[in-house]
Amino acid sequence: xxxxxxxxxxxxxxxLRDSPTIVMGHGGGGAMSAELVEHLxxxxxxxxxxxxxxxxxxxxxxxxxxxxxxxxxxxKPLFFPGGSIGDLAVNGTVNDLAMSGAVPLYLSTxxxxxxxxxxxxxxxxxxxxxxAARAAGVRLVTGDTKVVDAGHGDGIFVNTAGVGLVAxxxxxxxxxxxxxxxxxxxxxxxxHGVAVLSCREGxxxxxxxxxxxxxLHDLVATALATGADLHVLRDPTRGxxxxxxxxIAAAAGVxxxxxxxxxPVPPEVADACSILGLDPLYSAxxxxxxxxxxxxxxxxxxxxxxxxxxxxxxxxxxxxxxDHAGMVVARTGLGASRVVDLPPGEQLPRxx
Amino acid sequence: xxxxxxxxxxxxxxxLRDSPTIVMGHGGGGAMSAELVEHLxxxxxxxxxxxxxxxxxxxxxxxxxxxxxxxxxxxKPLFFPGGSIGDLAVNGTVNDLAMSGAVPLYLSTxxxxxxxxxxxxxxxxxxxxxxAARAAGVRLVTGDTKVVDAGHGDGIFVNTAGVGLVAxxxxxxxxxxxxxxxxxxxxxxxxHGVAVLSCREGxxxxxxxxxxxxxLHDLVATALATGADLHVLRDPTRGxxxxxxxxIAAAAGVxxxxxxxxxPVPPEVADACSILGLDPLYSAxxxxxxxxxxxxxxxxxxxxxxxxxxxxxxxxxxxxxxDHAGMVVARTGLGASRVVDLPPGEQLPRxx
Numbered sequence: 124x125x126x127x128x129x130x131x132x133x134x135x136x137x138x139l140r141d142s143p144t145i146v147m148g149h150g151g152g153g154a155m156s157a158e159l160v161e162h163l164x165x166x167x168x169x170x171x172x173x174x175x176x177x178x179x180x181x182x183x184x185x186x187x188x189x190x191x192x193x194x195x196x197x198x199k200p201l202f203f204p205g206g207s208i209g210d211l212a213v214n215g216t217v218n219d220l221a222m223s224g225a226v227p228l229y230l231s232t233x234x235x236x237x238x239x240x241x242x243x244x245x246x247x248x249x250x251x252x253x254x255a256a257r258a259a260g261v262r263l264v265t266g267d268t269k270v271v272d273a274g275h276g277d278g279i280f281v282n283t284a285g286v287g288l289v290a291x292x293x294x295x296x297x298x299x300x301x302x303x304x305x306x307x308x309x310x311x312x313x314x315h316g317v318a319v320l321s322c323r324e325g326x327x328x329x330x331x332x333x334x335x336x337x338x339l340h341d342l343v344a345t346a347l348a349t350g351a352d353l354h355v356l357r358d359p360t361r362g363x364x365x366x367x368x369x370x371i372a373a374a375a376g377v378x379x380x381x382x383x384x385x386x387p388v389p390p391e392v393a394d395a396c397s398i399l400g401l402d403p404l405y406s407a408x409x410x411x412x413x414x415x416x417x418x419x420x421x422x423x424x425x426x427x428x429x430x431x432x433x434x435x436x437x438x439x440x441x442x443x444x445x446d447h448a449g450m451v452v453a454r455t456g457l458g459a460s461r462v463v464d465l466p467p468g469e470q471l472p473r474x475x
Numbered sequence: 476x477x478x479x480x481x482x483x484x485x486x487x488x489x490x491l492r493d494s495p496t497i498v499m500g501h502g503g504g505g506a507m508s509a510e511l512v513e514h515l516x517x518x519x520x521x522x523x524x525x526x527x528x529x530x531x532x533x534x535x536x537x538x539x540x541x542x543x544x545x546x547x548x549x550x551k552p553l554f555f556p557g558g559s560i561g562d563l564a565v566n567g568t569v570n571d572l573a574m575s576g577a578v579p580l581y582l583s584t585x586x587x588x589x590x591x592x593x594x595x596x597x598x599x600x601x602x603x604x605x606x607a608a609r610a611a612g613v614r615l616v617t618g619d620t621k622v623v624d625a626g627h628g629d630g631i632f633v634n635t636a637g638v639g640l641v642a643x644x645x646x647x648x649x650x651x652x653x654x655x656x657x658x659x660x661x662x663x664x665x666x667h668g669v670a671v672l673s674c675r676e677g678x679x680x681x682x683x684x685x686x687x688x689x690x691l692h693d694l695v696a697t698a699l700a701t702g703a704d705l706h707v708l709r710d711p712t713r714g715x716x717x718x719x720x721x722x723i724a725a726a727a728g729v730x731x732x733x734x735x736x737x738x739p740v741p742p743e744v745a746d747a748c749s750i751l752g753l754d755p756l757y758s759a760x761x762x763x764x765x766x767x768x769x770x771x772x773x774x775x776x777x778x779x780x781x782x783x784x785x786x787x788x789x790x791x792x793x794x795x796x797x798d799h800a801g802m803v804v805a806r807t808g809l810g811a812s813r814v815v816d817l818p819p820g821e822q823l824p825r826x827x
Contacts, residue, residue, distance in 0.1 A: 137594065145592040150622025159620060163594065164584075167601030171608035172615045180616035182581055185640050187537040193583035193636055194619045229534055231545035231636050232516075235587065240497040242489065242515065249519030256523035263524045264532035267546045268511060270502025271825065275629035284545055284583050284636030288537050473623065 137162050148468020150197075152361025155468050179219045181289050181296075188291075190225030192216055193284040199473040201248060201279055203319045205333030208281055209251030211409060211475055214338050216285040217259045218358040221340035222412065224295040224347065225287030230256060232283055233267040237276030248279055259338035261285070287340075293347070297374035299354040304443040305421035306379060307414040309342060309428050310436040311335070312364050313392045316406030316471050321395065328398070332391050337410030342433045349427045351420035357413045360475055362466050363405040367413050368451045369465040371443075379451045381441030381463070404453070405466050407474045415443060489514050500820020502549075504713025507820050531571040533641050533648075540643075542577035544568055545636040551825040553600060553631055555671045557685030560633055561603030563761060563827055566690050568637040569611045570710040573692035574764065576647040576699060577639030582608060584635055585619040589628030600631055611690035613637070639692075645699070649726035651706040656795040657773035658731060659766040661694060661780055662788040663687070664716050665744045668758030668823050673747065680750070684743050689762030694785040701779045703772035709765045712827055714818050715757040719765050720803045721817040723795075731803045733793030733815070756805070757818050759826045767795060 137158050148155040160176055174180060179192035196212045213230065220227040232252065236245065256263050318334040339358065346353060355375075359367040364386070368379045388403045396403050410433065416424050421439060428434030451463040489510050500507040512528055526532060531544035548564045565582065572579040584604065588597065608615050670686040672678055691710065698705060707727075711719040716738070720731045740755045748755050762785065768776050773791060780786030803815040 143594055145588045145590055145594065145597065145622055147590055147622050147624065150588065150620055156620060160618070163598055164601050164618065164620075167598055168605035168608070168615050171605040171613075174616065176584075176615065176618040178617065178619075180581070182616060182638075184536060184541055184580065184638065185539040187539040187541075189536055189539075189541070189638065191581055191583060191636075191638055192617055193585045193634070195585045195587050195621045195634060197587060197621045197623050228536065229532070229543055231543060232528075233545045233547045233634050233636075235547050235549060235632055236497045236502065238497055238499055242495055242497065245497065246515055246519055249516050253520035253523040256520070261523075263520050263528065264526065264534060265530065265544055266512070266516065266528040267530075268502055268508060268516075269547045269549045269825075270497055270499050271549050271629055271632075272499065274626070277623060277627035280587055280623075280632070282545070282547060282585050282634040282636075284543075284585075284634075286534075286536065286541065286543055286638060473621075 147472045151466065151469020152366050153466035153468055179223045181223050188289045190220045190223040190287040190289050192219035193282065194219065195280060195282040196475060197280050197473050198319060198475050200322060203322050203334060205318050206336040207248060207251045208279060209248040210255045210336045212252055212281040212283045213255035213259055214336050214409060215360065215475060216283040217261060217338045217340055220285045220287035221343045222356040222358055223289060224293035224343060225289045227259065227261045227285055227287040227340050229264045229286045230261050230283045231265045232263055232281065235276055235280040236268065236270045237278055238270055238273040240278050245279060295353050295356050297355050297371045300371050300375035300377050300415045300443050301354065302377055302443050302445040303418050304354055304415045305418050305439055306381060306441040306443060307416065307421065307425060307437060307439050309412045309434040311387045311389045312408060312411065313388055313396065313403030313406035315409040316474055317392050317395045319474050320471055330391055330395055332395065335408060335410035337433055339410065339412050339433060342428060342431050345427050345431045346414065346424050349423045351416055351424045353414060353416055355415035359408045359411060359413055361407055361469060363407055364413065365404040365463045366465060368463065371415060372451055373449050376448050378444040378447040379441060380444050381453050383453045384456050385438055385440045387436050387438050401470055404463060405470045409475065499824045503818065503821020504718055505818035505820055531575045533575050540641045542572045542575040542639040542641050544571035545634065546571065547632060547634040548827060549632050549825050550671065550827050552674060555674050555686060557670050558688040559600060559603045560631060561600040562607045562688045564604055564633040564635045565607035565611055566688050566761060567712065567827060568635040569613060569690045569692055572637045572639035573695045574708040574710055575641060576645035576695060577641045579611065579613045579637055579639040579692050581616045581638045582613050582635045583617045584615055584633065587628060587632040588620065588622050589630050590622055590625040592630050597631060647705050647708050649707050649723045652723050652727035652729050652767045652795050653706065654729055654795050654797040655770050656706055656767045657770050657791055658733060658793040658795065659768065659773065659777060659789060659791050661764045661786045663739045663741045664760060664763060665740055665748065665755030665758035667761040668826055669744050669747045671826055672823055682743055682747055684747065687760060687762035689785055691762065691764050691785060694780060694783050697779050697783045698766065698776050701775045703768055703776045705766060705768055707767035711760045711763060711765055713759055713821060715759055716765065717756040717815045718817060720815065723767060724803055725801050728800050730796040730799040731793060732796050733805050735805045736808050737790055737792045739788050739790050753822055756815060757822045761827065
């Protein structure tokens with residue numbers, strides 16, 4: 124049992140930022156988020172935690188092997204071009220499961236509502252959530268609703284957790300990246316971040332960009348069906364492609380080299396990023412994946428993804444290398460190289 | 476995909492309260508919470524939802540049968556006599572799994588933090604959470620952290636989801652209550668609600684009452700080991716014993732009769748409730764269960780619970796009856812009867 128008076132018993136120096144309080148960047152999916160896990164949650168949990176508290180854990184459950192994942196969604200605004208917090212809450216968690224190679228089966232839904240939230244707004248979010256679950260073929264099986272007093276929430280926060288089944292022989296995780304492996308993406312990068320930003324209060328700008336929010340487990344099944352040995356799958360959400368590639372480099376102790384001109388970025392996204400001073404590599408995606416596959420499997424995985432509606436613009440963007448372990452390097456169009464750092468905090472707060 | 480402009484497309488008349496917005500009572504675990512599920516979430520989810528979105532769902536996962544549950548915790552204050560939000564986040568979800576007769580295995584943890592929250596406070600909560608997980612024998616396997624801007628959260632909200640394994644032949648659910656069944660509780664009632672209230676800003680009153688937050692799966696295993704056919708188990712949290720008994724009566728289409736003088740209520744809880752104008756039957760518990768068992772099994776389940784450290788004050792408090800289906804009736808000390816309604820909203824907001 125916790126003592127109620129002895130808060131000073133916990134001292135947690137966080138190397139990246141000498142602040143005694145939570146800042147927005149701790150929720151950005153970048154270096155500060157990783158630091159919070161490494162220097163606060165893992166020491167606090169000690170041997171009660173398994174592994175690194177990753178996006179999705181693969182676990183034995185009696186005779187089965189399940190994947191288990193959770194995410195809370197705090198996106199602002201609740202509705203944006205191409206989707207809503209309800210779509211994200213389903214597709215985001217489905218995709219975390221899919222990145223383990225799991226077949227998603229069940230979702231829980233837990234709402235934290237602010238007193239005064241309009242019931243019709245909640246109804247619209249719940250309908251979007253139900254529609255997305257139906258589209259993804261997952262069942263909503265258990266739920267919870269809490270209400271907090273006005274001024275202590277922000278309309279609607281949703282958490283979903285998900286359970287999926289992992290087939291025998293499937294072993295997909297960031298630490299399996301090997302030098303020589305090909306790095307693929309399933310399509311256009313940076314779309315979700317720009318779509319949400321385009322309608323945010325004070326920042327409205329005209330754009331035809333709609334969020335790419337979509338479930339990816341069927342695309343993963345298609346890639347698996349080629350018989351390729353998929354080493355790594357990641358969905359580059361918060362922190363964008365840059366965060367996912369850095370995570371892979373760190374987990375496997377390898378370097379990653381990408382060719383900037385081979386990364387598919389739609390012109391509208393490039394234009395918006397250029398106006399706003401953003402980098403598409405750091406902009407969130409909600410319907411794209413990164414795949415790391417052995418070089419001999421690259422072409423058949425690419426072909427299979429391109430033949431799938433969610434992967435028509437799939438591309439090979441780079442290679443895993445033995446050099447500069449833990450680091451991601453981009454070759455620019457001019458032939459120069461630049462380091463693609465793990466973003467410290469977040470380029471765009473509350474993007475998912 | 477949701478339309479961003481057509482919120483009016485959703486109309487959700489809620490019978491209990493003609494309000495177009497969320498009120499605190501929608502999160503209280505009483506009639507208004509049930510109404511939100513019945514009239515908003517279930518129609519919105521339509522055939523994407525399985526069953527009634529109950530506290531814990533029992534599901535096939537390949538060759539295994541799993542229980543899956545979720546709860547968000549928004550208790551205020553974060554630390555209270557006998558525990559903290561970290562203890563509740565583990566024990567509450569462990570207990571939801573245990574009420575299906577599952578052996579809890581894994582928890583996810585998802586934090587929604589308010590910008591400006593003290594890191595040492597977060598560290599204390601995470602340490603309490605890790606300690607509680609270790610004490611309950613469950614593993615923390617996956618996690619998420621989001622940060623919302625100052626003024627749009629309230630320090631620390633935590634969601635946990637849990638997965639457990641259900642043994643062959645175990646079938647414990649509210650709809651299995653049968654007329655003639657005995658109604659048991661595992662110990663003193665109303666403790667958690669009074670403990671939290673006793674330290675709430677503006678309400679501080681001296682009391683020795685500490686929260687009963689505790690994991691109950693081992694007590695359930697002890698009851699199952701007697702060979703008794705446990706029909707129903709519930710943990711009477713939000714809404715208290717009254718809400719749990721009403722839920723059972725409604726689910727099984729039966730009546731429940733309890734004898735008020737047989738319900739174990741500690742004198743300090745009775746005193747505090749009397750001063751505050753509260754009813755212990757509606758005060759939350761975080762380490763107690765209600766069991767509904769066939770009459771011939773009642774004594775051995777009671778004996779087994781009393782021999783367990785979490786059940787020393789277990790008691791038989793009533794009987795399931797065929798009369799007044801869906802209704803809970805209490806016989807008072809004076810021999811009169813009163814209806815124990817499902818509370819509409821919540822007696823004590825943000826109690827868990």
